[in-house]
Amino acid sequence: MNTPAMNAPADPAFASRCRASFARQKAMKLIGARLAVVDPGYVEIELPWLEELTQQKGYVHGGIVGMIADTACGYSAFSLMPADCSLVTVEYKVNILNPGRGGLVAKAQVVKPGRTLTVARAEVYADDGTHVATMLQTLMMLAGIPDTP
Amino acid sequence: MNTPAMNAPADPAFASRCRASFARQKAMKLIGARLAVVDPGYVEIELPWLEELTQQKGYVHGGIVGMIADTACGYSAFSLMPADCSLVTVEYKVNILNPGRGGLVAKAQVVKPGRTLTVARAEVYADDGTHVATMLQTLMMLAGIPDTP
Amino acid sequence: MNTPAMNAPADPAFASRCRASFARQKAMKLIGARLAVVDPGYVEIELPWLEELTQQKGYVHGGIVGMIADTACGYSAFSLMPADCSLVTVEYKVNILNPGRGGLVAKAQVVKPGRTLTVARAEVYADDGTHVATMLQTLMMLAGIPDTP
Amino acid sequence: MNTPAMNAPADPAFASRCRASFARQKAMKLIGARLAVVDPGYVEIELPWLEELTQQKGYVHGGIVGMIADTACGYSAFSLMPADCSLVTVEYKVNILNPGRGGLVAKAQVVKPGRTLTVARAEVYADDGTHVATMLQTLMMLAGIPDTP
Numbered sequence: 295m296n297t298p299a300m301n302a303p304a305d306p307a308f309a310s311r312c313r314a315s316f317a318r319q320k321a322m323k324l325i326g327a328r329l330a331v332v333d334p335g336y337v338e339i340e341l342p343w344l345e346e347l348t349q350q351k352g353y354v355h356g357g358i359v360g361m362i363a364d365t366a367c368g369y370s371a372f373s374l375m376p377a378d379c380s381l382v383t384v385e386y387k388v389n390i391l392n393p394g395r396g397g398l399v400a401k402a403q404v405v406k407p408g409r410t411l412t413v414a415r416a417e418v419y420a421d422d423g424t425h426v427a428t429m430l431q432t433l434m435m436l437a438g439i440p441d442t443p
Numbered sequence: 444m445n446t447p448a449m450n451a452p453a454d455p456a457f458a459s460r461c462r463a464s465f466a467r468q469k470a471m472k473l474i475g476a477r478l479a480v481v482d483p484g485y486v487e488i489e490l491p492w493l494e495e496l497t498q499q500k501g502y503v504h505g506g507i508v509g510m511i512a513d514t515a516c517g518y519s520a521f522s523l524m525p526a527d528c529s530l531v532t533v534e535y536k537v538n539i540l541n542p543g544r545g546g547l548v549a550k551a552q553v554v555k556p557g558r559t560l561t562v563a564r565a566e567v568y569a570d571d572g573t574h575v576a577t578m579l580q581t582l583m584m585l586a587g588i589p590d591t592p
Numbered sequence: 593m594n595t596p597a598m599n600a601p602a603d604p605a606f607a608s609r610c611r612a613s614f615a616r617q618k619a620m621k622l623i624g625a626r627l628a629v630v631d632p633g634y635v636e637i638e639l640p641w642l643e644e645l646t647q648q649k650g651y652v653h654g655g656i657v658g659m660i661a662d663t664a665c666g667y668s669a670f671s672l673m674p675a676d677c678s679l680v681t682v683e684y685k686v687n688i689l690n691p692g693r694g695g696l697v698a699k700a701q702v703v704k705p706g707r708t709l710t711v712a713r714a715e716v717y718a719d720d721g722t723h724v725a726t727m728l729q730t731l732m733m734l735a736g737i738p739d740t741p
Numbered sequence: 742m743n744t745p746a747m748n749a750p751a752d753p754a755f756a757s758r759c760r761a762s763f764a765r766q767k768a769m770k771l772i773g774a775r776l777a778v779v780d781p782g783y784v785e786i787e788l789p790w791l792e793e794l795t796q797q798k799g800y801v802h803g804g805i806v807g808m809i810a811d812t813a814c815g816y817s818a819f820s821l822m823p824a825d826c827s828l829v830t831v832e833y834k835v836n837i838l839n840p841g842r843g844g845l846v847a848k849a850q851v852v853k854p855g856r857t858l859t860v861a862r863a864e865v866y867a868d869d870g871t872h873v874a875t876m877l878q879t880l881m882m883l884a885g886i887p888d889t890p
Contacts, residue, residue: 315499316499318498318499318500319497319498319499319504320494320495320496320497320498321495321496321497321498321503321504321506321507322504323495324473324474324495324496325473345469346469346470346472346473347469347470347473348468348469348470349467349468349469349470350464350465350467350468350590350591350592351467351529351590351591351592352592354470355468355470355471355510355514356513356532357470357506357507357509357510357511357513357514358470358506358510360506360509360510360513360535361504361506361507361509361510362506364505364506364509365504365506380500382539382542383505383539384538384539384682384709384730385536385537385538385539385683385711385730386509386536386537387534387535387536387537387685387834387877388534388535388536389533389534389852389853389860389877389879390531390532390533390534391852391853391860392853393531405836405838405872405875406836406838406839406872410708410732411682411732413683413836413838413875415875425852425853428852428860428862428877430834430836430875430877432682432683432730432836434708434709441499441500442499442500443499443500443501533831533858533879534832534860534879536685536728536834538703538704538711538728538730540703540704540711541704554687554689554723554726555687555689555690555723559857559881560831560881562687562689562726562832564726574703574704577703577711577713577728579685579687579726579728581687581831581832581879583857583858613797614797616796616797616798617795617796617797617802618792618793618794618795618796619793619794619795619796619801619802619804619805620802621793622771622772622793622794623771643767644767644768644770644771645767645768645771646766646767646768647765647766647767647768648762648763648765648766648888648889648890649765649827649888649889649890650890652768653766653768653769653808653812654811654830655768655804655805655807655808655809655811655812656768656804656808658804658807658808658811658833659802659804659805659807659808660804662803662804662807663802663804678798680837680840681803681837682836682837683834683835683836683837684807684834684835685832685833685834685835686832686833686834687831687832688829688830688831688832691829739797739798740797740798741797741798741799
């Protein structure tokens, strides 16, 4: 969907910058998520199975599915941004396609990079290949505002 | 948006049924969320502040905001359902309006109840009154399928 | 949802500016839509019944329902903007709640005004009071870019 | 995204059924849209440039973009359905990525077919290859209810 040229990262240290930002996300630590892949405009987040993440029927909570897709979309966009900016989630929409059983992976890619707004998409799959969810997300870059508290 | 007649619960024990279901959600326990109000077609979920729930800049993670809004929408719909059914989230869309600081509350109400599909909406506010997020969600009733593992 | 103070229009001539912009929308003329109400942060668009607007079963086409809700959200946001800017739709999500029969009205209001992004919501009703659709939309202001071709 | 097996149409006459249904959509005739491709789980709708379809700045109206994406998603789902059913749009979300100039094409495919709910996605492109919009849509099958007025 993107040509390589569209996804040239503005910051050569994009991967370490994404990883350092992800490491500051206490919510990702809480649920045990791991930033598995960081390419320009493409990110994978893995979520090993944990009973603590389930809803009332024993599947992974839909909100947890949304969390990893949301975060994967965010870092796919962040990977293309300049070093001195931060990013906020404007909105996202997620369709839950199948119950989430077992470990999950969220694979996100930038659909349209932009100076102000970026649109990204994520697919969430279970370990057994089931397509669990699909997300479409809008993000806004805050130029010159650091990605730290 | 709903007349009282639209929101007559099919199950007089709706509140205890919702509370029992919520109590089975290990993910809600993990993040410390509490089912504060259960009325017919209306639910509030409270989320006290916890540093473990934050993202890289110290705000409550947008995915956590989505989780409580998602769950509040779900139980607002579930409160109107017959006793022997369960409910799945079809999809939701959330706009993050302001950073989430401090404790949060998600207030959800049914927009349109239905035999198969229900549409619900949630607003998330911070303790200081800031409007943090707004969600629109679609849910599907599974008739005769119990809400247990 | 908004206090009056939040919705003070930046341009006292907001109503005539909105009406002039709407009059340039040939697509609104094509479907016969009319800008009925323009208040600060609130807009109503009326769509009289026309057989030309229907889908295969004789109801108003869901995309037409989306068009008037989209446009109503846009002008609710535009009403609060400075005179020298234009506005683009970033995204919208619409739930079709009931088939659209007869004339329709889309009632939109700003949920959160902003310097760059504004979030608005619309409800579409049929002449007989049926709730036909609900929309949540994100818009972006383009400062200093005129709202003309 | 779909394996061929997932997209086996239930009705061998799916293409003529889709074309007959599309031909009943007066709203598609009004805007000059054409059902260009009907494959199992995949549909293309073409929209030649018409000044009557524009908004205030001379681009194709975002609601018109939504209309053709909405309709393309619908028929991508309808192509996989049994002969004696009809389909309603539950909801859709569309991101407008670039202004729509010139003729447009909406390319839709089923993401997840289902007995009750189907999820589809559409991309809208301009004649010059610009990516104009991306849509994610949920549809519901009405078994045994004919697709006629």
